[in-house]
Every structure is written in structure tokens, then in C-alpha cells.
Amino acid sequence: MSASTLIRAGAPQGAQPAERYLLAAEAWARLPAALLAEPGLALLALWAEPGMVHAAFLEEASAAVLLASAPAEGGRYAALSPVRPGAIRFERMIRDLWGLTAEDAVDLRPWLDHGRWELAGPMSGQPAALPGAEAPQPAFLPVEGEGIHQIPVGPIHAGVIEPGHFRFHVQGEVVVRLEARLGYAHKGTLSLMLGKPARAAAAFAARLSGDSTVAHGWAFAAAVEAALGVAVPPRAVALRGVMAELERVHNHLNDWGFICNDAAFAFPHARCGYLREGVLRACAAAFGHRLMMDRVLPGGVAPDIAAGGAAAILAALDAVEAEMPALLRIYDSHSSLQDRMVGTGFLDPDHAARFAAGGFVGRGSGRGFDARLRPGYAPYDWLLPTIAVETGGDVDARVRVRVAELAASIGIVRRLLADLPAGETLAPLPALAGEGSALIEGFRGECFAWLRLDESGVIRGLFLRDPSWLQWPLLEAAIAGNIVADFPLCNKSFNCSYSGVDL
Amino acid sequence: MLWPRLARALVGRPLTDPAPALSQPTIAALGERLAATARARLGRSLSIREIDSGSCNGCELEVNALQNVAYDLERFGLRFVASPKHADVLLVTGPACRNMAEAMERALACTPEPRWVVAAGDCAVDGGVFKGSYAVHGGVGAVLPVDLLIPGCPPSPEQLLEGLLALLEAEAPPRRATP
Structure with missing residues (x-):
């Protein structure tokens, strides 16, 4: 039985728009072998609730999202990391936060828990108090060979x-292994x-x-709206698109400048920084916040774009x-x-595919996934942005994906602002129970959100997955062999x- | 392509904004005071080491923006340095995550006196929205002795600049570590 068939044989739980299937622990235990035989089913996320483990998959061929759950009997569940390397850090996180252990896992060292919280399993429902416990020394994967030495960097x-710690194992000038400790x-x-109502939780x-x-913010809001069956006003949909593309523009400008700066070439950094500052000031003029924080809310957008905001945005983008x-x-x-750029930090397209890396990391190594097109969502269903894909896999390829997306995003903002629908920007939220998920393309890849609300509209289960979960491990692969x-x-x-x- | 642009930039107007418009006289006054106080204490300039104690990275975006050509921080004698050993000011963002507390303390121990600690952003002031979490101390002040608070989520580059300049205005002598 294929993995997707195995999952769909579970009991549907009524999640929107992607269904979540509840599997028996025994069926979940058969997942690893089934996943091995079905490489087209990518792991997007793995998380838990007390006594229950959840996974989100993407069927690469159809771009359908598939959610699967299983009870963790006795606090244990079958590990997916032997067949999906992207699962490794999720499994370590699940053990740290929910106290559930993945059986036959590739790696069970602590991840988020550095031994400094004064409790264990903070989200397990029954966290154990550990006052004054000594923080253990981190253990890094060993490297053997002649003349190997370590370079510790960070967390500052x-x-x-x-903040983050990088442990380099180096032979001469060459990195043999990098391991990040986050x-x-x-x-x-x-x-x-x-335990918070959806609107109050949006700030987090x-x-x-x-x-x-x-x-x-959009991924979270879209998951709430899916759970409650709320239709977002057309004006809010368009404004979300404008803000998301402006976010892409200012981050890509920032990255492009900083990448050049890291190669000691300061001119593009200075220019990109100046252009980005113009974009941020336009965002402040239009939405009242330079980074547009807290503007996307469950139900729509608030406040509406300011008078003269569109003109400010267009002028900044023209520049x-x-x-x-x-x-x-x-x-x-x-x-x-x-x-410095070409050939540096080569990410093998096979690795990018195995980890289902999104954003410019995936698209710079030939994986042409973009959630705006597939599975797709409004307003991109009619904008149909062109997706830039490079196959070089090096620093240069990731820069070129960004540069192409800069131009595309500017075009999208113009189209959206040229024909902004009139009307309200925020729909009321009914107090209903429901479960929803969303996949929203941010500047660095697809942001996944899943949540469950109870009858009073309060969040009872939740996970937010940044695209970096599947990109950080690839950085370790890309740096190997570089200086x-x-x-x-x-x-x-x-x-x-x-x-x-x-x- | 590059050289003609650089040559044009030599004769063109600078891109740098005039000092923050909302308090032009204050900034000018602060600038003069900066010259007097900073020279007396630190020889014309303040070196700043930024420490992220677990922010959402919004503050880092704005601290980085503070260094772009529109703000040109160095005209005020303020500059970011790579090590706390070279710093006069620790500019700390984030809610002081428990996982960062030891690193923060070590960075302070590396910073020579006289030194100031600035808590930048709502999280750094009192934990912000993360106040009460098991994983944060709830503000930089719970871990380090703080001399100045700059609120905002995140504080804009202008707010950061005003705060840093105001620091030099302070009458009190710089905080000494208790023996």
C-alpha cells in the first residue's frame, strides 16, 4: 500500500482545506516503509500534541497537502527520519517540547531544550519541574581524520x-562538517x-x-479562516498580496546587498540598502508599519491602506x-x-528534492515549487506569477532567483494596486469549533500553519512551520568542501x- | 558600470537623510553634547556591539537599516563592532531567552568599562508579547544591568538613533560593575 493510500485509509477528522486522517499507531508504524517506496510524497512538517503526533505531507505531483496523525502510545511513535531526513530536527523538537520519543530515530539528541527552562516537556500537558538543573554540554557529531580541528562560532x-551556534570541523581551510546548534x-x-482567541494569537x-x-501572519490567518469557513473580503485578499510581495522585495534587496557585502563588495550593499529603505518607508506610509507587522489578521487586513499609500509604494518600486x-x-x-559567487555553496538538486526545500534554496537547485501557484491561493490564482528556477545550485543561482523574483514581485504589486477592489477589509469571526491549515509562500519559502479551535474560538492545537526547517540542514550539506x-x-x-x- | 557611478557620487548630493526631522534642534544639541561627553569619556566615538537575546529578528532588520546610507550612523561617531571586547555599548534586543542568558552574561563580562547596556525593542524592555513564557526571562534587565530602554516593536532606525544619542546626554557617570 502506498503511503498516501495508507494515510487516506485513516479516519477523516474534518480539517479544511486539507483533510487530516487519524491513523492507528500500527498503521503509522507502516508509514516509514511506505514512504520509502513513494519518494513523491514530501514531508512538510512533523509536530505533536500531548499523546498525539501529526505530520503534513505534500504530494509533489498534484500539490495536494495531506495531514496524518497517530496516537503516541506510551509516549512513543515510529520515526520518519530514516526515510525522510527532514524529519530529524522535527523529531528532536517533539521530544523537547511534547516529551514524545520517535522510535528508531536517526538522531535523538536534544534540539530546542538546552536544559535551561527549569522544566521538561513544556507542552506535554504535564511538564516536569527541573529547578536549578545543570545545563548539559552539547554533543556534536564526531569527525575523524588527520589534522581535523574545530571552530566554534556563536551563539553571538x-x-x-x-543567535545560533555553528560547529565547524575543518581540515586546513576546508570545512569537513558543519553542524548548527539552534x-x-x-x-x-x-x-x-x-488557549488564546485567534485574533489575540495573531500577534505571535x-x-x-x-x-x-x-x-x-497570513498563513496563520488563512488557517483560522479555513477552520471557521470565513470568506475574506476581496480588498483584504488584494492587500495581503501587496504586503506579501513588498515583504519579498525588501528581503530580497536586503539579501542581495548583504551577499555582495559578504564577498567584500560594498557598492551593491549600499545601493540595495538605500532602495530597501525607500520600500520600507513606503510600507510605513501605506500600512503604518515599516515591516507591516500585525496588519494581516484572521478575517482580513486592518487598517486599510492609507490615502496616498499606493502612490508611495509605486514610487519606491519605480526607483x-x-x-x-x-x-x-x-x-x-x-x-x-x-x-566568489559562482560554484560556491553548491546544493545538490537531489538533496533539495529529498528535503523538499522551498523558496530560493529549492528553486536555486531546480525544485520549482512555489505555493502561490501550487496548491495556489487567492489572489495568485488570477495573477499567475512566473516562477524563477535555476539549476546551478550555488550562491549565484540563489541570487539570480532572488533578482528574478524582485522584478516579478514589483509587477504583481502594480497589478494589484491598479485594480484594488473596494469595500471592507476585515470580516467578523464566528465563535465556532474547527480545524484548518494553510500554505502561504513567504520570501524564503512556504509557511505552513495548522490549528484547531474549540467552540469558543480558542486555539487548542497549533503548529507554525517556517520554511527554514527544511533549509537549515541543507546549508550544512552545501558548505561541506568549501573554505x-x-x-x-x-x-x-x-x-x-x-x-x-x-x- | 561601477566607476562612472562612483565618480558621479563624488560630485552628487549625499543620499544620507538630514538628521531625524522630528527633533532637528534636539538632535543638533545632542550632536554637540555627543562631541563633549563622548570625547571626555571615550574619545569621540561609541562602539556598539549588538546582541540578539532571542528576538524575532525584526529588531535586527531595523538595527541593520540604521547602518544604511540613509541614516549613516557613523557621522554621529556611532559604529557597530564585531566583538564585545571592542564595545562601549551593548545594544541588546529580544526578551532574554533562557537559552541565551549565559551568552549575554559572558558578553557583558568581555565588555570593558566604562560601558552601557541598552535594551532595544519591546521584548528587551519587559519581554513584550513573550512575557510570562517558560522560555524567557522577560526583558534584558532580568539578566544584565540596563542603562537605557528603547521601546518599539521593532523600534524604527530613527527611534534607535535618538536613543543612542540620548545615552550620551545622560548626566550620570557610566555604570560600574559592582566588585
Whole structure:
């Protein structure tokens, strides 16, 4: 029996729009073997509730999302990591947060739990108090060989970036193995959202990863709307599209500049920073917040775009568009820059496919998945954006995907603003029970949200998955064999979120 | 392509904004005071080490924006440095996640005196929306001695700039670590 058939044989739970099937523990235990035989079923996320494990899959051929659950009898469930490497960190997280153990897992070292919370299994329903417990030393995967030495970096880095520890095993100048240790930014976001009404919890989704505040806010809102069967006003749909594309533009400009800067080429950094500042100021003029935080709410968008906001946005985007060709020519014509970009940080397309990497990481290595088109959602169902795919797999390919998306996003914003529907921007939310999920394409890939509301509209179960979950492990693969000095370049070309995966 | 642009930039107007428009006289006054106080204490400039104690990265975006050409932080004698050992100011964002507390304390221990700690952003002020979580201390002040709070979610580059300049205005001598 194929894995998708096995899942669909479970009991449907009434989730919208993607159905969730409840499997017996015995059926879940047959999943790993079935998944091995069905490589086209990608793992999107793996999470838990007390006594229950959940997984989200994507059928690559049809772009259908499939949710599966099973009881974790005796606190144990069958691991998916032997057949889906992307599951490794999820399984480690599940053990840290919910206290459930994956049997036959590839790796069961702690992940988010550094031994400093003063309790164990904070979301397990019965967290055990551990006051004053000594934090254990982290264990890193061993490397053997002649002349191998370690370089520990972080959690505080030299640049203004998020906290995380990188352990390099190096032979001469060459990185033999990189292992990231994250979790430093763990804020207990999910547990803070439980028990709150959907509108109140939206502030946390907006702060899962500040650079993707619109995308995560939208994914969370869309999951709530799916659970409650709420129709979003057309004006709000269009404004969400505008904000999401502006978020893509300002982040891609930022990344492009910083990547060049990490190759010690400051000019594009200065120019991109200036253009991005124009975009952020236009966002503030139009939506009252430079990053557009807390503007996407379950039920729509609030407040409405300000008078004169559209003109400010269009002017800022005109400036970006006018300078793009010159910047690209400079990027292309400097061999000192190209020498650093081309061939550096090669991500094998096979790896990208195995991890189902989204965003520019996947699309830079030939995986042409974009949630805006497939499964697709409004307003992209009529905008039909062109999807940039590169096959080079190196830093340069990831830059070129960004540059192509910059141009495409500018076009989308113009089309949306040219024909903005009139009317309300926020629909009321009924107090109903329901379960919903959503897949929304942020600038770095698809943001997944799943939640369950009770009769009073309060969140009882929840998971938010940043695309970085499936991209961080690939950074470790891409840096292998490169020189240490190219790590900042590779890291910035991936630009994974720390906060987004630290929860 | 590059050289003609650089040459044009030499004779063109700078892209840098004038100092924040909302309080032009204040900023000018602060600028003068910066010259006096900073020179006396630290020799004309303040070196800032940014520490993310577990923010959502919104604050980092704005701290980075503060360094773009529109704000041009260095004209005020303020600059970001790569190590706390080179810093006069620790600019700390985030709600002080428990997983970051030891790193924060170690960074402070590496920072030579006189030094200031600035908590930037609503999370850093009191934990913000993350207040009460098992995983945070709820504000930088719970881990480090804080000299200045800059609220905002995230604080805009202008707010950050005003806060940093105001720091130099402070009458009190810089905080000394208790022996």
C-alpha cells in the first residue's frame, strides 16, 4: 500500500482545506516503509500534541497537502527520519517540547531544550519541574581524520544577526562538517498561543520570524479562516498580496546587498540598502508599519491602506526597478565578485528534492515549487506569477532567483494596486469549533500553519512551520568542501530564519 | 558600470537623510553634547556591539537599516563592532531567552568599562508579547544591568538613533560593575 493510500485509509477528522486522517499507531508504524517506496510524497512538517503526533505531507505531483496523525502510545511513535531526513530536527523538537520519543530515530539528541527552562516537556500537558538543573554540554557529531580541528562560532556572531551556534570541523581551510546548534531564540511561542482567541494569537504568528511577519501572519490567518469557513473580503485578499510581495522585495534587496557585502563588495550593499529603505518607508506610509507587522489578521487586513499609500509604494518600486538593470550589470561584470559567487555553496538538486526545500534554496537547485501557484491561493490564482528556477545550485543561482523574483514581485504589486477592489477589509469571526491549515509562500519559502479551535474560538492545537526547517540542514550539506571564509556568503545566500525554527 | 557611478557620487548630493526631522534642534544639541561627553569619556566615538537575546529578528532588520546610507550612523561617531571586547555599548534586543542568558552574561563580562547596556525593542524592555513564557526571562534587565530602554516593536532606525544619542546626554557617570 502506498503511503498516501495508507494515510487516506485513516479516519477523516474534518480539517479544511486539507483533510487530516487519524491513523492507528500500527498503521503509522507502516508509514516509514511506505514512504520509502513513494519518494513523491514530501514531508512538510512533523509536530505533536500531548499523546498525539501529526505530520503534513505534500504530494509533489498534484500539490495536494495531506495531514496524518497517530496516537503516541506510551509516549512513543515510529520515526520518519530514516526515510525522510527532514524529519530529524522535527523529531528532536517533539521530544523537547511534547516529551514524545520517535522510535528508531536517526538522531535523538536534544534540539530546542538546552536544559535551561527549569522544566521538561513544556507542552506535554504535564511538564516536569527541573529547578536549578545543570545545563548539559552539547554533543556534536564526531569527525575523524588527520589534522581535523574545530571552530566554534556563536551563539553571538560578529554581525548583527540572530543567535545560533555553528560547529565547524575543518581540515586546513576546508570545512569537513558543519553542524548548527539552534534553539537559542526559543521563546515558547506555540505554548503562548494555546488557549488564546485567534485574533489575540495573531500577534505571535506575526513575531515567529520578523522578516516574514506578513507571510506567517497570513498563513496563520488563512488557517483560522479555513477552520471557521470565513470568506475574506476581496480588498483584504488584494492587500495581503501587496504586503506579501513588498515583504519579498525588501528581503530580497536586503539579501542581495548583504551577499555582495559578504564577498567584500560594498557598492551593491549600499545601493540595495538605500532602495530597501525607500520600500520600507513606503510600507510605513501605506500600512503604518515599516515591516507591516500585525496588519494581516484572521478575517482580513486592518487598517486599510492609507490615502496616498499606493502612490508611495509605486514610487519606491519605480526607483528599485529603475536601478535593477545597472546593479545586475555591476554584479555580472565584476570577476572578483563572480569568482566568489559562482560554484560556491553548491546544493545538490537531489538533496533539495529529498528535503523538499522551498523558496530560493529549492528553486536555486531546480525544485520549482512555489505555493502561490501550487496548491495556489487567492489572489495568485488570477495573477499567475512566473516562477524563477535555476539549476546551478550555488550562491549565484540563489541570487539570480532572488533578482528574478524582485522584478516579478514589483509587477504583481502594480497589478494589484491598479485594480484594488473596494469595500471592507476585515470580516467578523464566528465563535465556532474547527480545524484548518494553510500554505502561504513567504520570501524564503512556504509557511505552513495548522490549528484547531474549540467552540469558543480558542486555539487548542497549533503548529507554525517556517520554511527554514527544511533549509537549515541543507546549508550544512552545501558548505561541506568549501573554505571557512565562504561560510558567511553561503549562510547569507540561504538566509534561514533562526527565530522561525526556534519557536 | 561601477566607476562612472562612483565618480558621479563624488560630485552628487549625499543620499544620507538630514538628521531625524522630528527633533532637528534636539538632535543638533545632542550632536554637540555627543562631541563633549563622548570625547571626555571615550574619545569621540561609541562602539556598539549588538546582541540578539532571542528576538524575532525584526529588531535586527531595523538595527541593520540604521547602518544604511540613509541614516549613516557613523557621522554621529556611532559604529557597530564585531566583538564585545571592542564595545562601549551593548545594544541588546529580544526578551532574554533562557537559552541565551549565559551568552549575554559572558558578553557583558568581555565588555570593558566604562560601558552601557541598552535594551532595544519591546521584548528587551519587559519581554513584550513573550512575557510570562517558560522560555524567557522577560526583558534584558532580568539578566544584565540596563542603562537605557528603547521601546518599539521593532523600534524604527530613527527611534534607535535618538536613543543612542540620548545615552550620551545622560548626566550620570557610566555604570560600574559592582566588585
